Amino acid sequence: MNNAVHQPQTVLVLGGTSDIGQAIVSALVSPSLRRVILAVRNPDTVDVGALSFGSAEISTVAFDAADAQQHEQLIADVVERHGDLDVVIQAFGQLGAPGLEDPVAAAELATVNYVGAVSSGLAVARRLRTQGHGTLVVLSSVAGVRTRASNFVYGSTKAGQDAFATGLGQSLHGSGARVMTVRPGFVRSSMTTGMPEAPFSVDVGDVATAVVAGLRKGRSVVWVPGILQVVFGLLRYAPDVVWRRLDR
């Protein structure tokens, strides 16, 4: 159960090797946190001993975002082993900018980032509704708010995931379960090493802090940094010629 100051006891991270996912768990550490489950593609490659989240017991479970068939069973198994899920973080996802010449790679990206988000998101939501409480935190991106020439495939997967998550949140209203959609700008992490930084870049710690604050305030959408809500509110309506010039 979450307590009154929004400290969870059990946290599941889908995409448990994600820097942002782990940073959020670190920010959720409190005397209440007892169990952290990292759902990762290959549990053998994760050195649990090297991780530490307060006094929480850490475990791993095999999870393939692209394999929609297994998601429902995976959630059922985790609940069977660890009980109610207080916070579930959907942190998996791939970067990549496949172009016109690589439709197969684009489809793979879409399968992980969008299709995987839908099937795992529904499996989680179903469980949260049954247990009558809990929050699904979905890591979306501002890249989906208005897609750019330089990474429109990725942006489109995030747009789909974001639309799915916000709609899912609406459908769960009154069920005790909640969805919080997080829209970070450019995040400096191992996934973006070597990439040119965009304006308003943040660190993974900033995302984690914003997520914890969002949970505390019961937000349904969180922008990181907060100013991006205003920036993208304007950029959505910028003329195409301006938008293309900004994409460098």
Next chain:
Amino acid sequence: MRTRQLELSGWGRTSPSAARLVVADADELDRTVLDELAEPRGIIARGMGRAYGDPAQNAGGAVVRLARGPIVLDPRAGTVHVGAGVSLDELLRHVVPRGFFVPVSPGTRFVTVGGAIASDIHGKNHHADGTFGAHVESMTILLADGTRRAITPASDPTLWWATVGGMGLTGIIVDATVKLLPIETSRCLVLTERVPNLDSLLERMETGDHLHRYSVAWVDMVATGAHLGRAVLTRGDHATYDELVAERPSAGDDPLAFAPAGLAAVPHGMPNVLNRLAVRAFNELWYRKAPSSHLGLESITGFFHPLDMVGDWNRLYGRGGFLQYQFVVPFEAVDTLRTIVATVAASGHASFLAVLKRFGPESGGLLSFPTPGWTLTLDLPAAVAGLGGLVGELDRMVLDAGGRHYLAKDATATPEIIRAGYPRLDEWLEIRRLVDPTGRWISDQARRLDLY
């Protein structure tokens, strides 16, 4: 029996969860109905929802609210037989005009008799009269197997003392016979004193509490420095008929008049208005308007339930809700009490008026909160950043001093904190497993604190 699906929260409006709320007469809850309600995630009883945290919620399961039930006064014995779903408000409206008062009254009339027993509540007279449970002579409890058992402290001591203060986790209390307090008037004669700092407050309470049935201090938790712990101390007794007419001759015509009216309700959608600035201003005003020393008559509502005059006052904390943090530390740990007052005052968190009280002996309930010592109650807006850290710091100080936390107020504790504060927890768990082997009675709090 009426059923609907909705989100429920405690009075603090934090951590809501969804459940099937069932309003039922006790007679309707037979074995078949219980079997059905218990699937898939158990059942918990709920009264008026005045516990602050999550003890009367059951995420994904069933929550049972008993319909009112009877109020049968036996004036000769000075007892009342009352349905567990009856509120103290309804009970007082019935018995006060007939010359009786409840043995123990909390700060609100809007709790049920069942909730009062399950939380083993206390009031301003704990140092003199103990808890509510100490005045219950018998009760009927609905057990997990669908049977009802009439019990007294003598007939079933283990089940009795696991149920008094047991947070509804041994069964649903159906009705009870409660010993009442005879009164001559519906007024109290109250001595109100303004006390400039914590040390003189503690001293006055230590030396003077025993002279009065009721005693409580409201402490300004925002004042610092020389004013740290300044307070308004109120102590009183039920006014006798002679005292009433001496003060107010006109009241002699109807000495037991009691018809409390609600004044106004706080509207929905209010933002948190109790920020540090507002709380500081309010506390200052409230301290200054108090007389340095004054003896006078007060109504039952004015003395016992002042907040009941404002409907839904919990909405003043906005959507984020609030935390009511109540602990007790032994008398000898008075230094810890001082440190805690100073820590909260310096923390930047705005605690509205805090309540300080001296507890008398324990009731015998295995999970009953009151134990001899100082008890302090703080109200804190919950959605403020860093509150978790402050609460964690206070938890450590309380436990290091040999203190404990009140389950009816708790919304943030961990299983370890409860285990450290309640040395008889294992005894209680053993009884619970005996009377409810399949864990049919369960609440969000029980899940959070491993109380099963």
